[in-house]
Amino acid sequence: MTDLKIISSSDDQQIGHCEKHGAYPLKKFVNKFNDDVKWMGSCQKCEEEKRVEEIENRTAYRIKGFLSCSGIPERFKDYSFDDFKTGSHAGKKNVLQSIKDYAQDFTLNREKGRCMTWCGAPGTGKTMLSCCMAKAIIHKTYSAYEHDEHYGEDQLVTHDYMAHITTEYVLIRKIKNSWGSGAGLTEESIISNLCEPDLLAIDEVGVSFGSEAEKILLYQVINSRYERTLPTILISNLNHTDLEKHCGSRIMDRMRENQGIQLTFNWESYRR
Numbered sequence: 001m002t003d004l005k006i007i008s009s010s011d012d013q014q015i016g017h018c019e020k021h022g023a024y025p026l027k028k029f030v031n032k033f034n035d036d037v038k039w040m041g042s043c044q045k046c047e048e049e050k051r052v053e054e055i056e057n058r059t060a061y062r063i064k065g066f067l068s069c070s071g072i073p074e075r076f077k078d079y080s081f082d083d084f085k086t087g088s089h090a091g092k093k094n095v096l097q098s099i100k101d102y103a104q105d106f107t108l109n110r111e112k113g114r115c116m117t118w119c120g121a122p123g124t125g126k127t128m129l130s131c132c133m134a135k136a137i138i139h140k141t142y143s144a145y146e147h148d149e150h151y152g153e154d155q156l157v158t159h160d161y162m163a164h165i166t167t168e169y170v171l172i173r174k175i176k177n178s179w180g181s182g183a184g185l186t187e188e189s190i191i192s193n194l195c196e197p198d199l200l201a202i203d204e205v206g207v208s209f210g211s212e213a214e215k216i217l218l219y220q221v222i223n224s225r226y227e228r229t230l231p232t233i234l235i236s237n238l239n240h241t242d243l244e245k246h247c248g249s250r251i252m253d254r255m256r257e258n259q260g261i262q263l264t265f266n267w268e269s270y271r272r
Contacts, residue, residue, distance in 0.1 A: 014026045018043035018045070024041065024045075026040060027039065055143045058158055063139060066141065066160070070135075070164055073127075076127065076131035076132075079131060080132055081132050084125055084128065085270075089267060095129075095264075099132075102261065106136075106198075107140070110198050113228075113257075113258060115256075115258075115260045115261075116234075116255075116262070117233070117234045117236070117262050118130070118263045119236050119239055119243055119262070120264060121237060121265070122269060122271075123268075123269025123270050123272070124268075134165055137161050137163040139161075140161040141158065141159065141161045142158070143158040143159070144157060144159070145157070160198075161198055162197040162199070163201070164196075165201045166200070166201070167202065168202055168207060168208050169207050172208055175191070175217050191221055194224070195225055195228055197230075199232075200225060201233040204237070205238070205247065206243060207237075219248065234247070234251075239264075
């Protein structure tokens with residue numbers, strides 16, 4: 001707590017006192033109309049602590065909000081990359097490192113709209129790792145005081161990193177349910193909502209029937225994000241060849257652009 005009591009004084013300088021941090025300089029202000037002099041100021045260490053607290057609170061609030069709407073299932077909400085056990089398996093190590101590198105470099109991957117496709121049998125850890133990646137990206141959200149030209153002073157600004165996980169079935173069902181509904185939701189609004197996250201992971205691709213109508217709906221989502229340079233991850237129990245048959249070449253061409261990354265989870269299920 002700052003005590004504005006002057007503890008040292010001269011014509012050119014006065015010193016205030018902070019109960020926590022000690023002495024700090026005061027600034028001299030002279031009224032140009034009557035030459036009255038005032039000495040004002042505050043402990044800069046206290047001010048800096050207040051700024052740091054504001055930054056931490058703002059960041060924590062945003063991250064909590066993004067996690068609550070991330071779509072991460074309850075089962076995986078407390079998992080991290082450290083929980084994915086690789087043992088001595090080279091393939092597991094390489095896949096884990098590729099995913100961690102992608103999350104670490106997400107600012108660049110976001111800028112390039114670099115997508116990923118993950119293929120492998122059920123139980124190989126794809127969903128769990130997608131949740132870990134979503135959490136890692138959301139936690140890149142940060143706040144900082146930055147100079148605002150309009151106000152002419154520093155303003156507290158938050159840089160958001162949003163990630164969301166869904167499944168192909170849920171995605172297509174939501175769009176279909178909007179057809180003819182009176183709830184105010186439209187196909188366009190749902191696709192627009194899916195373009196809000198910086199990263200969208202679509203799990204269980206290939207579980208739906210793969211009809212031409214469903215392919216068109218999936219394409220509309222992928223293409224809308226593609227046009228906004230937003231990265232998407234497709235996660236499937238199919239192999240890469242069958243995934244392309246299911247999705248169609250137009251989708252997969254977009255997934256491969258800008259050095260899109262393909263990962264193969266070629267090991268036995270962890271559930272056995």
